[in-house]
Amino acid sequence: MTLPRRPLRALVFAAVVACALALAGCSGTSGTETSPDGGRGGGGGGGGGGDARTTGWSYQDATGTTIRLDHRPERVVALDDLAISMVRSGLHPVGTFGRLPLAEDDRWDGLDTDGIADVGSASTTDGAGDGSDGIDVDRVAALRPDLIVTTIAPVDASGTLPTDHVGTGIADAPQQRELAKIAPVAEVRWGGDGADVVRDVTDLTLSLGAEQSVVDAAETEFDDAASALEAATRDHDVRLTALYADHDGVYVARPEDVPALQLWASHGADLTVPGPKGYAWGVYSWPNAGKVRGDVLLLSDQGYQADDLVRQPTFADQPALVAGQVHPWTSPVLDHASQAAAMRQLTTWITESERLDR
Structure with a gap:
């Protein structure tokens, strides 16, 4: 749920990360590129066919950016909205961030959270109410993720994405660039037709290794x-x-x-x-x-x-x-x-x- 602009500030985070830690957090061979569609977005997931450990993995996100890795991501840090979907589909992210600390978010009730690190939330601020200290980028780097996944919401009914393409839970473009030094950042469209969003989330989990039988059930x-x-x-x-x-x-x-x-x-x-x-x-x-x-x-x-x-x-x-x-x-x-x-x-x-x- 995207709240009105005033309360939405409580979902936005900021942090500072040392370049050395960011570089140390990189894992495997990775890269991102803007697809020929000019970043018009279209969700979509890629890769995952066959044994992705040996054949490589690719995923086109909502911004039209294609992420390519030499193996299927195994260590994923995800926005809570997506991390919960991953766990429900049989996957296990190594870290999560969002509007509430994991232990205080009722949406996790009954789910296996063992081994999932909480790397920050809006409510971990100093009381200023702007979420500026929520995410801990150093903690993200320490998890050595292969991939960071979040969402991105349109700014109007026609589906226009924010011009800076900053994902949910990320403070601003500089912070997103710091995160991208640690691992590629993929963004799932969070707007428009609900069935389309569900499909895009499903495609993502399948590409990350979810069993088709679990998804079918x-x-x-x-x-x-x-x-x-x-x-x-x-x-x-x-x-x-x-x-x-x-x-x-x-x-x-x-x-x-x-x-x-x-x-x-x-x-x-x-x-x-x-x-x-x-x-x-x-x-x-x-x-x-x-x-x-x-x-x-x-x-x-x-x-x-x-x-x-x-x-x-x-x-x-x-x-x-x-x-x-x-x-x-x-x-x-x-x-x-x-x-x-x-x-x-x-x-x-x-x-x-x-x-x-x-």
């Missing part, structure tokens, strides 16, 4: 959960509103711009489309927050929570809030297994909720 689980969600939405006419709130107001997510929401909508979920214009979010100032409707609120686990919302005079009488039909909306993981679990939970919430006055 997860896809079957996903199909079953999607069918259950479709059945629930046919029988229960409730509208869902996904939102984030802070002292500036309420940010209602625009389903077509948020991959997980777009995916749920494609399987029948009725999601509120905000009135105010804007990519990914429609922003309601607190004086206008009474215009936010919906039978069920999916409330971001960042920012204001239900207890905070009931103290806002213009929002305290929101029907779903009054009825207690409020559920947590966590940063999504976009693979078949994770989304199967998310859709099963969503199905339960829909079937247990009532349509309220609109």
Whole structure:
């Protein structure tokens, strides 16, 4: 989930790494090149066919950059959103970074995290709130990764990527260059059609050595959960509103711009489309927050929570809030297994909720 620009700063990290450590962290023969498509992005994964240990490995990321290695990456450091998908597919990254320390991120519950080093998170800052000390590049170098993988989100509805191509969880272009001295950095597109993102994540895990049987089983689980969600939405006419709130107001997510929401909508979920214009979010100032409707609120686990919302005079009488039909909306993981679990939970919430006055 890409939060509005103000809270998104809490996901951005910075650190300093010594050049000697960065060079020492390089492993094997590697290189990157910009593909002839000019970096228009298209996701896609490569390599992985046959025995990648001997035949080499390549992967074209969302920016159009092709990464080539003389062997399949075995030591991978990944953004938490992707690291969780890797573990669910039977892989085991050596390190992860993200918005929360690994031990505090409920999305890891029940997964095998032994041997996965936490190389930084937004909440490890000094309290400034900008995430500037979150990632520890020295720690990344010490893991000697073959590959670093993260995501990159479009900046508009047409899918335009940031001009500097800096990935999620990386502070800026200089830090990305420092990381690239340690290992190639691959970026997965995190925007647009949710099914496309799931496919790209699946392609990446397969190229990194995930067993096809594990992937097939997860896809079957996903199909079953999607069918259950479709059945629930046919029988229960409730509208869902996904939102984030802070002292500036309420940010209602625009389903077509948020991959997980777009995916749920494609399987029948009725999601509120905000009135105010804007990519990914429609922003309601607190004086206008009474215009936010919906039978069920999916409330971001960042920012204001239900207890905070009931103290806002213009929002305290929101029907779903009054009825207690409020559920947590966590940063999504976009693979078949994770989304199967998310859709099963969503199905339960829909079937247990009532349509309220609109």
